[in-house]
Amino acid sequence: MEILELNKISKNFGAIKALDNVTLSLRSGEVLGLMGDNGAGKSTLIKIIAGNFKQSSGTINFENKKVQFSKPMEARDKGIEVVYQDLALCDNLTAASNIFLTREIKRNFGILKIINFSEMFKRAKDIFKELKSETLPDEDVKMMSGGQRQAVAIGRTKLSAAKVVLLDEPTAAISVRQVAEVLELIKQLKNQGIAVVIISHRMPDVFAVSDRIAVLRRGQLVANKLAKESSPEEVTALITGAIEKA
Numbered sequence: 001m002e003i004l005e006l007n008k009i010s011k012n013f014g015a016i017k018a019l020d021n022v023t024l025s026l027r028s029g030e031v032l033g034l035m036g037d038n039g040a041g042k043s044t045l046i047k048i049i050a051g052n053f054k055q056s057s058g059t060i061n062f063e064n065k066k067v068q069f070s071k072p073m074e075a076r077d078k079g080i081e082v083v084y085q086d087l088a089l090c091d092n093l094t095a096a097s098n099i100f101l102t103r104e105i106k107r108n109f110g111i112l113k114i115i116n117f118s119e120m121f122k123r124a125k126d127i128f129k130e131l132k133s134e135t136l137p138d139e140d141v142k143m144m145s146g147g148q149r150q151a152v153a154i155g156r157t158k159l160s161a162a163k164v165v166l167l168d169e170p171t172a173a174i175s176v177r178q179v180a181e182v183l184e185l186i187k188q189l190k191n192q193g194i195a196v197v198i199i200s201h202r203m204p205d206v207f208a209v210s211d212r213i214a215v216l217r218r219g220q221l222v223a224n225k226l227a228k229e230s231s232p233e234e235v236t237a238l239i240t241g242a243i244e245k246a
Contacts, residue, residue, distance in 0.1 A: 002064075003028045003195050004049070004080075004164055009058035011044050011219075018044040020219040021058070026164065029193045031186060033200070033210035033227065037239050040216040042199050046166050049197075050082045051075035063163075079163035085172060087153045091142035095135055096124035099155045127155045131188050133181070146174030147181030154185050157194075164195045171205045183209050203232040215239060215246075222246065 004026040011019040019041045026032055036042050047053045049060070051069030060067050062078055069075045072082075089098050097104075100120045106113040124137035133151040135144070141152060150170055157165045167186070171179045179202075186209045189196050200206050206213065206227075213230050215223040215238045223230070223238050223246040230246070237243040 001028055002026065003062065005061040006045075006049070007059045007061070009045070009048060009055050009060070011041075011048060011053060012056045018219050019048075019055070022216070022219075022221045024214055024221060024224060026195045026197065028163070028195050029190055030212065031190050031196045031198060031210045033198050033206035033213045034216070035200070035203075035206060035213060035235055035239065036216035039218075040239075041219040042216055043168070044219075045216070046082065046168065046197070046199065049075065049164075050080060050166060076160060079161060080166070081157035081160060081162040081164070082166045083150070083153045083157065083168065083170065085169040087149055089141050089149060089152060092140070094121075094138050094140055095128075095144070095148075095152045095155070096120045096137035098141055098152050099124050099127065099137075099159055101156075103159065123159075124155065127158045130158065130192070131155065131185050133185065145178050147178030150174075150178075150182045151185055154189070157189075162194060164197070165189055167196065167198045167200075169200055170198060171200060171202050179205060203235065207232060217241060 002025045006022060006024045009019055009022045022045060034042050048055050051072040051074050105116045105119045107116040121137045128135045131151060135148045135151040141149060170182050183205060186196055198206060210227045213225060213227050213235060214221060215235055217239060225246060234246060238246055
């Protein structure tokens with residue numbers, strides 16, 4: 001089932017056309033690799049889906065219903081979560097506290113409500129188990145590897161029962177071993193029926209997990225095809241303009 005449909009999406013910033021009539025869809029349990037050079041429109045498209053920007057024209061359907069997000073909370077309420085490249089984690093807090101940040105589990109203590117850390121640790125442990133991650137809920141984020149930090153950020157999306165997860169450069173600036181951990185996390189999301197969009201400049205990583213590849217160039221969609229029917233060489237040619245369209 002197509003959970004997300006973008007129909008002729010355009011976005012203008014003054015005289016600059018960041019996106020030009022982009023039509024794209026996403027199925028539940030599908031991993032879409034979104035590729036393109038810097039300034040191609042990838043981040044703009046993600047921010048429209050996530051409710052950060054409003055499109056200049058075009059429509060968005062989510063679960064077969066037309067939607068219009070005016071702020072990120074509206075997209076999140078529908079089940080769309082974003083993990084940005086900087087992850088936005090608090091280094092001085094544990095993994096569990098980061099997952100539940102602003103959504104802490106509380107219990108009654110007389111007339112007061114206090115944070116239920118034991119329940120948060122238990123729930124976080126279950127989330128990491130679902131993701132098949134060895135990340136410990138009581139470990140401080142500042143002590144974690146890049147792969148573990150990604151597990152914490154992705155764990156947040158599980159808390160809200162996400163249906164679509166948008167990942168911005170999830171394998172940037174981490175070791176080969178940590179890349180393997182992150183790619184496994186993406187596969188676990190897919191196996192649980194969650195649709196994933198991965199933005200990355202790392203071609204091998206995108207092809208390792210993606211079912212489909214979409215390429216943007218100067219705001220236009222120049223390719224949207226099955227990963228098994230494409231290749232890193234073709235995608236590179238599409239990004240640079242050596243191949244006009246595929």
